[in-house]
Amino acid sequence: MRIWSKYALGVAVASVAFLCAAGSAQEKKDAGGHGIVHIADLKWSPLIKGCDVASVNGDMNGDGSPFVIRLRCSAGTKIPAHWHPTDENVTVLKGVFQVGMGEKFDAAGLQTMNVGDLGSIPKETRHFAFSKTATVVQVHGVGPFKVNWVNLADVVPPDAPKTKM
Numbered sequence: 688m689r690i691w692s693k694y695a696l697g698v699a700v701a702s703v704a705f706l707c708a709a710g711s712a713q714e715k716k717d718a719g720g721h722g723i724v725h726i727a728d729l730k731w732s733p734l735i736k737g738c739d740v741a742s743v744n745g746d747m748n749g750d751g752s753p754f755v756i757r758l759r760c761s762a763g764t765k766i767p768a769h770w771h772p773t774d775e776n777v778t779v780l781k782g783v784f785q786v787g788m789g790e791k792f793d794a795a796g797l798q799t800m801n802v803g804d805l806g807s808i809p810k811e812t813r814h815f816a817f818s819k820t821a822t823v824v825q826v827h828g829v830g831p832f833k834v835n836w837v838n839l840a841d842v843v844p845p846d847a848p849k850t851k852m
Contacts, residue, residue, distance in 0.1 A: 737763070771833060
């Protein structure tokens with residue numbers, strides 16, 4: 688029972704980090720509405736083991752608010768099945784990213800996305816992903832954007848020890 692509490696705390700911390708990252712880069716915008724966000728200015732926060740998230744623009748928590756975030760994942764990272772209450776649009780900026788649909792991670796169902804590819808996933812669609820190489824993907828949509836894990840037991844917290852293969 689103690690392990691579950693530690694695990695649940697780790698997932699909660701990752702979720703809070705994800706939500707807190709929402710406004711960090713937005714401060715770069717001038718009063719006139721124009722702004723440039725430099726990659727070096729992004730504030731990365733751990734989401735799950737192997738993946739970090741950073742806000743690029745907007746407020747992902749705001750109802751009806753446009754947002755842009757980035758997800759940076761190490762090679763070999765599995766993103767468990769999850770869903771969002773809003774549509775999700777994913778563009779691959781670096782690496783090879785794979786996405787599949789369903790309630791459970793299934794490597795046989797993965798579709799490959801390369802640099803420049805865009806994937807659109809309708810709200811409430813259960814899906815999962817795999818970072819085949821080190822990747823950076825950009826997600827944009829209209830908030831509120833939340834990650835709802837299908838099975839919390841599949842989520843590896845950011846501070847979990849490295850597993851042996």
